[in-house]
């Protein structure tokens with residue numbers, strides 16, 4: 001996947017490309033990252049990229065021309081790319097959207113600063129707006145990194161053992177089962193016996209059941225959307241009876 005980020009702070013992305021799974025994905029040619037510095041496309045001696053809002057009000061707005069110039073450079077490299085603006089008004093990012101973005105061959109992500117970007121740029125160049133949550137950041141860069149990270153790990157070959165993306169939290173719509181590793185006894189707390197039993201059918205059942213229970217306890221909203229199978233419903237009723245006893 002080719003990903004090009006339009007930003008006023010390209011240097012923010014170097015550490016991101018240089019660490020962990022992302023670094024391995026870049027080295028392995030699974031991700032081809034690029035940044036375009038919006039300021040390089042600003043005219044004049046001071047290379048101004050923002051200005052006061054028409055109609056008054058506080059804060060500054062990013063000017064359309066430098067953004068358009070940066071976009072032209074990005075599109076020059078990636079003519080068929082999907083262009084996404086990171087903004088609080090955007091479509092809420094989730095694992096499902098990460099899955100669909102992972103299918104896109106080329107992505108251009110636009111990181112706004114200040115109060116936002118001139119609407120004429122959005123109308124002319126932006127295919128979609130994405131938000132990583134209902135909060136405002138000083139810039140779209142951290143949102144862009146979060147999205148690139150979530151998408152990159154879904155690209156085949158990036159995670160290595162393929163199935164770990166499949167058994168993610170939110171896969172099959174439940175949160176993840178509890179994880180344990182050595183030592184077998186920590187601070188007088190043992191590991192559930194079933195996990196040491198080597199009985200893989202029992203272990204799978206225990207994992208499915210604890211994922212369901214943890215979803216009920218931590219994220220019941222996920223169940224509303226997903227629904228439950230007859231077997232899961234029977235389990236939930238059994239647990240409720242045990243709780244009510």
Ligand SMILES: NC(=O)c1ccc(NCc2cccc(O)c2)nc1
Pocket residue numbers: 085086087088111112113114115116117130131132133134135136137138139140143
């Ligand atoms: N929730 C988010 O994903 C998110 C994204 C960006 C951001 N700040 C930059 C910005 C602010 C306003 C408009 C705009 O186009 C860009 N803040 C939060």
